[in-house]
Amino acid sequence: MSSTRGPLVIAVDGPSGSGKSSTSRAVAQRLGLRYLDTGAMYRAVTWWMLEAGVDVHDADAVAARCAEPELVSGTDPGAPTIHVDGHDVGAAIRTGAVTGAVSPVSTVPAVRARLLDLQRAEIAAASAAGGIVVEGRDIGSVVAPDADLKVYLTADAGARAVRRAAEEGGAGEEAVAAVRASLLARDEIDSGRATAPLTMPDGAVHLDTTPYTLEEVVDRLVALVGR
Ligand SMILES: Nc1ncnc2c1ncn2[C@@H]1O[C@H](COP(=O)(O)OP(=O)(O)OP(=O)(O)O)[C@@H](O)[C@H]1O
């Protein structure tokens, strides 16, 4: 990584549940940077579509309405927030209904174009604060291809399912199997869509987090930054 001391942009991509959010937040806190969860932005648009009664499988209908919601992302890594039309939707965007609908919404090019503008504006705004860690599916490939550091996090599907199920309070075999199926279904849509599919960006460092604790992964990323 370059040794200059200007604003830093760190791009973190990877499949569902690979540890992007927890790792990115911790890295941002350690380095005093802002933090942007772009998945939360796709979830927020999806939440709004469901509230508005838009059929999320009708791409034209989603495209026609996607400029309407006002989205505001709070980028403090200690307490990230997301508001839609003035409502705090931090909890509402994590429901099963939103998780089940977010992949089709995120395949719609007009949605991606709108969020791309908002994401680049957050990156520009963060330069005054020293920089930002941005995480999602297309950060190193589309949103910030010139990022100072690009990281591609993965973990075995089994490990991802166990981690996520534990987070949701269900560590039993059935809960883990259901979470695994949901993660894999989202991976398939995210990787197969025509616009900005999930892919390892050129120049990214690949880290398989399966054998590592969260703290070990954070240490590795901070070491890669070298600041
Ligand atoms: N290296 C790790 N070891 C163990 N658990 C981890 C590790 N990294 C993340 N986790 C845990 O795995 C779960 C999923 O992590 P996280 O939400 O950060 O993934 P994500 O990639 O952002 O997921 P999504 O794409 O669905 O937003 C969380 O409970 C988190 O605490």
Ligand SMILES: Nc1ccn([C@H]2C[C@H](O)[C@@H](COP(=O)(O)O)O2)c(=O)n1
């Ligand atoms: N840059 C991004 C970020 C997210 N998405 C989509 C694909 C995911 O399934 C969904 C939710 O993201 P998560 O909260 O699980 O990180 O949003 C995307 O297409 N591009």
